[in-house]
Amino acid sequence: MEKSVEDLLREYKNYTVDIINLLEKESFDSIEDKMMERQCALDELVSKLDQKYEARIFYNELNMKEVEDKVQKLMKKKTLIIKEKLDNISKNKMASSAYVKGINSAKIFSKKI
Structure with missing residues (x-):
């Protein structure tokens, strides 16, 4: 049985939520699966181009704009946090390697000739 536009939009909204x-919850490993399922629902919805008007009505009824805005803001926020953590790790690694390099070169000067 083929799903209606309303069912597809509800499914899409549930995946988004x-x-x-x-x-x-910062459960980043599980997000990819949900994103794929959400994309499948979206692809199926896009295939129903003949029901565009109906889709727009249900889109507004289900407050999809607010849900999509919320997920977009949250994804941007989490992306920035992860990027910041990666930058800190990179800086710490560079500082550590510079410190080790400094110690190794200092040993040359402490040896007796």
């Missing part, structure tokens, strides 16, 4: 919950 699940993604929001996973982002809030």
Whole structure:
């Protein structure tokens, strides 16, 4: 049985809400699966181009704009946090390697000739 536009939009919204919950829990490993499922629902919805008007009505009824804005803001926020953590790791690694390099070169000067 073929799903209606309303069912597809509800399914899409549920996947989006699940993604929001996973982002809030920082369960990043599970997000990819939900994103794939969400994309499948979206692809199926896009295939129903003849029902565009109906889709727009249900989109507004289900407050999809707010849900999508929320997931987008949350994804940007988490991306920035992860990027910042990676930058800190990179800086720490560079500082550590510079420190080790400094210690190794200092040993040359402490040897008796």
